[in-house]
Amino acid sequence: MTDTATPDFATLSPSRGQKFRQRVLPLIALALILALVPALSPSRTVYSLLNAVGINIVFALSYNMLLGRGGLLSFGHAVYFGLGGYAAMHAMRAIEAGDGLWSGFPVFGLPVVGFAAGALAGAVIGWPSCRRAGTAFAMISLGVAELIAAAGFMFASIFGGEEGVTGDRMNGPELFGLSLGPVSEVYLFIAFWTVVGTAMIFAFTRTPLGKLSEATRDNPERVQFIGFDPVRIRYMVFIAAGAFAGLSGGMAAVNYEIFTPESLSLHPSGFVLLMAYIGGIRYFSGPILGAVVLTVMQSMLSDFTEAWLLYLGVLFIAIIMFAPGGLAGIFHGVAGTVRRDGAGRAARSLGLKAAGVSLLLVGLIVLIEVVIRWSNGYGEVFEPFGLMLETGSVLTWVLVAGPILGGAALVRFVAKTDEGGA
Amino acid sequence: MNLFTKAALAALVGVAPLSVHAEETLKIAFIDPLSGPFGPSGDAALRHWQYAADEVNKGDGINGQKVEIVAYDNKINPKESLVQLQKALDQGIRYIAQGNGSSVASALIDAIEKHNKRNPGEEVLFLNYAAVDPAFTNERCSFWHFRFDSDADMKMNAVTDWLVGQPDIKKVYIIGQDYSFGKAVAHAATTMIAAKRPDIEIVGNELHPLGKVKDFTPYVQKMISAEADAVITGNWGADMVLLVKAATSSGHKVPYLTYYAGSLGAATIMGEGAVGQVKQISEMNTNLETPDEQDMLIDGFETKNSDISYYYHRIFTAMGMFDAAATAAGSVEPIKVAMALEGMEYDTAYGPVTMRADNHQILQPLYMSTFSADVKRDVEDLGLGWASGDGDRIEADKTSMPTSCEMKRP
Incomplete structure (x- = not known):
């Protein structure tokens, strides 16, 4: 806002082309990518992984409506995911039993039930908790999460006790000719609702309420000055976020056909915070990226290393310390550098940076893998690419110290030259 | 959301399909926690399975095929377990082993039942070695599920059978965790005691929050003032060891009848104060009289896995019966294996066992073991271990319970 010569809003507003490129095109691209996946005929593992990713994308986006857009740090978002999921689960059982009106309800539409239940839960729980923002809000959300999670284990008639509530999705009328039996058909269901959820959450950010929620995050007093009540804005955003969390819960109910009380607990609430933060809470695409990366990490990385939780922690710390914009922030930064410096110069500096970070990563991985085997004490040896990296061998420690020192030096060098060049 | 991030997303989504391995070994998928707070107990069970597989492979394997245990980390989360199940299915694995957590077992039973119905010819069998919710062999029973552990009600049946031989115990206090399992244990205890020892007075029946209590002293003080002669608890994990610790430090010297005092790491935390006081109901302890082969098996296991003790005998039973x-x-x-397992009788080092045909529940002798300082074989290098005397054995057929299972066979 330094350029005082800027004439008026009409020239500042984006052109039609820009609007299309920035707002509609990415959603079409998302839908196209999701629609093209079955053409690659993926295995069951990839399908079930993609289903988990889709559920987590909507869940993380709904969480970011609070954290990124509304500035409300919640430690209990899984409550709405879980309550929405349980509602959908009970509806699925009603469809199976053919109870009254439910017998004509398609399983495909169950996320709508989750949506309504999530909104209702948000309306009830949000009423007291949205009176305060900041730390007080975070603490209340933590308390509510503990309360609901404890209740989940105690009230077995609603939550099914430890073994949870199960249902069968292959009942009721079929929509679009999908029986929803095989995982490939469930994928189409998940893809549909992922696109719908993403589009609706994106649309929400464009509404006056969405804009006001960002304004309330930045400066609630000014919002009051222009005649809006921040408490009411927070409350309405909270209801919407709960509703979309419930939607993803409904997707999960159909995908897994089981809901257990730990889906209400602090653990998934913490995981959605990680997804949003690692992806980047300042960008709409951030939680999507975070959901993809963390879901894949959770399910696949544990096949390769038992220290996968440690890598998750390292990633989280690294993001907070060095890339507060998250993964989306890194991509935007790269794109920005390319635009500013031109492809040639950008490639050099980014290439060096990437090489430095990769070197650091190699050293770190060798260190962690060697140490964890040593601490287990079964006498296992870390053997990447046929190398025998024993605790006592010199090669091991060269491979630890060399890349870490080299990588750190390279990253520092790039930072220095960038400063000098700027 | 710009195009660049979309492109990256696309790259990530297009994860290369996982290769399907050629079917040379007979693979059993072990789906249990291998990381996080429950990682150590999952890991201990995994090493029992691997040792049992090694033992079978010393011969000609199972039906001529070598057995391989493939471990999948489910983070003790039911939904994650279903993703890991799909991974196992993609590898062509037809046998699943799991035990930690009835919530996970419930999800797996349900998913396997549906998978088998929807994919005829690709059926999968579930070998449950430790999830003890009675529902799995009653109203939720499945043809594809076999349980090699005695369920919670059978164990309580054995505990109350043992109480019949203890005329000194007149007042019993029941304490448990406030969720479905703790409630089920309390319900079983009250009804069975009322039936078998109507003279016993239940002086307390209490539920405490699951995994939240750090100091059980107030609970123990209530037991002391209620003059309880014995305490029954289904507690596991930290709730179990902290309860015992509070009892020993408050000087509450009565028998504590537990399900899980023998689990990994508990003995170290309970320490010498618990000697003679803590009892557990299980299918064996390592100080029972056994044939030499069993001694060699235990020695071999504990030599190879020096940091843990032989605990899951039922895993070896499961492998042997398989x-x-x-x-x-x-x-x-x-x-075909499932059909052959139904009604099968099998001899173990601790007596004959039977796999019930009507609900796929194993019937095995159970022992009431006492934490003792005078043992041949200790646990966790403490010089302390589990031992039992006369009258501590409950025969297999006496553990049998009526079932409400209506088995649907393919």
């Missing part, structure tokens, strides 16, 4: 069933069926096709 082997026998595959031999009897002449095939490793799950449906």
Whole structure:
């Protein structure tokens, strides 16, 4: 806002082309990518992984409506995911039993039930908790999460006790000719609702309420000055976020056909915070990226290393310390550098940076893998690419110290030259 | 959301399909926690399975095929377990082993039942070695599920059978965790005591929050003022060891009848104060009289896995019965193995066991063991271990319970 010569809003507003490129095109691209996946005929593992990713994308986006857009740090978002999921689960059982009106309800539409239940839960729980923002809000959300999670284990008639509530999705009328039996058909269901959820959450950010929620995050007093009540804005955003969390819960109910009380607990609430933060809470695409990366990490990385939780922690710390914009922030930064410096110069500096970070990563991985085997004490040896990296061998420690020192030096060098060049 | 991030997303989504391995070994997927707070207990069970597989492979394997245990980390989360199950299915694995957590077992039973219904010819069999919710062999029973552990009600049946031989115990206090399992244990205890020892007075029946209590002293003080002669608890994990610790530090010297005092790491935390006081109901302890082969098996296991003790005997029973069933069926096709397992009788080092045909629940002798300082074989290098005397054995057929299972066979 330094350029005082800027004439008026009409020239500042984006052109039609820009609007299309920035707002509609990415959603079409998302839908196209999701629609093209079955053409690659993926295995069951990839399908079930993609289903988990889709559920987590909507869940993380709904969480970011609070954290990124509304500035409300919640430690209990899984409550709405879980309550929405349980509602959908009970509806699925009603469809199976053919109870009254439910017998004509398609399983495909169950996320709508989750949506309504999530909104209702948000309306009830949000009423007291949205009176305060900041730390007080975070603490209340933590308390509510503990309360609901404890209740989940105690009230077995609603939550099914430890073994949870199960249902069968292959009942009721079929929509679009999908029986929803095989995982490939469930994928189409998940893809549909992922696109719908993403589009609706994106649309929400464009509404006056969405804009006001960002304004309330930045400066609630000014919002009051222009005649809006921040408490009411927070409350309405909270209801919407709960509703979309419930939607993803409904997707999960159909995908897994089981809901257990730990889906209400602090653990998934913490995981959605990680997804949003690692992806980047300042960008709409951030939680999507975070959901993809963390879901894949959770399910696949544990096949390769038992220290996968440690890598998750390292990633989280690294993001907070060095890339507060998250993964989306890194991509935007790269794109920005390319635009500013031109492809040639950008490639050099980014290439060096990437090489430095990769070197650091190699050293770190060798260190962690060697140490964890040593601490287990079964006498296992870390053997990447046929190398025998024993605790006592010199090669091991060269491979630890060399890349870490080299990588750190390279990253520092790039930072220095960038400063000098700027 | 710009195009660049979209492109990256696309790259990530297009994860290369996982290769399907050629079917050379007979693979059993072990789906249990291998990281996080429950990682150590999952890991201990995994090493029992691997040792049991090694033992079978010393011969000609199962039906001529070598056995391989493939471990999948489910983070003790039911939904994550279903993703790991799909991974196992993609590898062509037809046998699943799991035990930690009835919530996970519930999800797996349900998913496997549906998978088998929707994919005929690709059936999968579930070998449950530790999830003890009675529902799995009653109203939720499944043809594809076999349980090699005695369920919670059978164990309580054994505990109350043991109480019949203890005329000194007149007042019993029941304490448990406030969720479905703790409630089920309390319910079983009150009804069975009322039936078998109507003279026993239940002086307390209490539920405490699951995993939240750090100091059980107030609970123990209530037991002391209620003058309880014995305490019954289904507590596991930290709730179990902290309860015992509070009892020993408050000087509450009465028997604590537990399900899980023998689990990994508990003995170290309970320490010498618990000697003679803490009892557990289980299928064996390592100080029972056994044939030499069993001693050699335990020695071999503890030599190879020096940091843990031989605990899951039922895993060896499961492997042995699987082997026998595959031999009897002449095939490793799950449906044939399942048919052969039904009603199978099998001899273990601790007596004969039977797999019930009507609900797929094993009947095995149970022992009431006492934490003792005078043992041949200790646990966790403490010089302390588990021992039992006369009258501590409950015969297999006496553990049998009526079932509400209506088995649907393919």
